[in-house]
Amino acid sequence: MVLVIFSMYDNQGYIRKSAVFRTKFSGEVKHIPLNSLVMMLILILCIILCISAPLGAQDFSERPLQKLIDCPSAGGPEKGSYDFELRTYPGGGVLAGFTVGLFNRFVVGISYGGAEIIGFDQPDWNPQPCVAASYRLIDETMALPALSVGFNDQGYGAWLDEEERYQFKAKGFYGVVGKNFSINPLGEFGAHFGVNTNPMVEDDEGIIDLFTAVDYRMTQQISLIAEYSPGFNDQKGDSTGIGRGYLNFGIRWTFAERLAIDLHLRDILINQETSTIRPGKNFGREIRISYVEQL
Numbered sequence: 001m002v003l004v005i006f007s008m009y010d011n012q013g014y015i016r017k018s019a020v021f022r023t024k025f026s027g028e029v030k031h032i033p034l035n036s037l038v039m040m041l042i043l044i045l046c047i048i049l050c051i052s053a054p055l056g057a058q059d060f061s062e063r064p065l066q067k068l069i070d071c072p073s074a075g076g077p078e079k080g081s082y083d084f085e086l087r088t089y090p091g092g093g094v095l096a097g098f099t100v101g102l103f104n105r106f107v108v109g110i111s112y113g114g115a116e117i118i119g120f121d122q123p124d125w126n127p128q129p130c131v132a133a134s135y136r137l138i139d140e141t142m143a144l145p146a147l148s149v150g151f152n153d154q155g156y157g158a159w160l161d162e163e164e165r166y167q168f169k170a171k172g173f174y175g176v177v178g179k180n181f182s183i184n185p186l187g188e189f190g191a192h193f194g195v196n197t198n199p200m201v202e203d204d205e206g207i208i209d210l211f212t213a214v215d216y217r218m219t220q221q222i223s224l225i226a227e228y229s230p231g232f233n234d235q236k237g238d239s240t241g242i243g244r245g246y247l248n249f250g251i252r253w254t255f256a257e258r259l260a261i262d263l264h265l266r267d268i269l270i271n272q273e274t275s276t277i278r279p280g281k282n283f284g285r286e287i288r289i290s291y292v293e294q295l
Contacts, residue, residue, distance in 0.1 A: 064283050068226065071227045072148070072152060073148075079102070080101060083292050091158055093115040093118075096113055113126055115159070124158065133152075135149055137146045145178055157266075171236060174197075196208070201233075231244075244271040246271050247269045258293055265283050
């Protein structure tokens with residue numbers, strides 16, 4: 001049996017950039033980046049919660065679509081329930097997110113990840129975890145759509161160090177309305193429209209962007225998603241957009257009551273042509289796994 005001693009601090013008492021593991025018998029020292037350790041702890045915690053949580057949460061087939069692709073919706077987990085998602089994206093990227101409904105109208109979440117996690121290269125971690133919060137001001141009725149306001153500083157794609165932004169910018173502060181329609185026997189439709197601005201990004205200051213999305217639940221298991229943003233905040237300064245806007249498409253398969261997998265096609269209009277961050281002139285392909293449960 002080998003005893004492993006763990007230390008986060010150096011001899012002078014400062015926090016290390018990597019965690020140190022030392023075996024007692026051999027004295028061999030192993031260095032593990034703290035970013036990797038944090039990511040592993042988040043994933044282990046989420047897996048434990050998923051396994052140990054009681055059955056009784058509202059499953060995906062019983063509630064309106066609450067997560068589109070990048071765009072927020074006016075929905076959210078019910079009080080006491082949580083969502084866990086794991087997203088993979090081009091460049092070996094992985095993004096893990098956790099969202100919980102603290103109250104019937106108030107939702108908070110946290111996410112963290114990085115590029116080149118899948119593969120042989122050294123992982124390129126995002127600079128810090130990102131947070132999200134939303135509050136539903138108006139519930140949906142037969143006549144009125146739901147209205148939510150919130151904040152989300154999680155962008156998508158790789159983090160660009162020189163520009164200090166994500167490849168696909170975070171929404172920042174936003175307001176969104178959403179309405180669902182049931183058209184038998186065709187299925188259920190959802191329409192979403194929102195505005196956003198992100199003062200946390202330097203070249204976004206004072207710029208208001210728009211986004212719109214539709215979702216179509218064909219059956220209890222299959223849903224289609226399409227969303228579009230003109231990208232007004234990505235057309236000047238250190239922008240990577242060329243004015244076509246961002247169009248994403250997705251298909252969701254709910255193969256278990258509380259477990260779903262999505263395939264996303266990102267930036268179908270090829271609004272980014274910068275070779276340094278996008279070697280191929282094709283749309284991106286991503287996979288997202290989502291799980292919902294009751295605390």
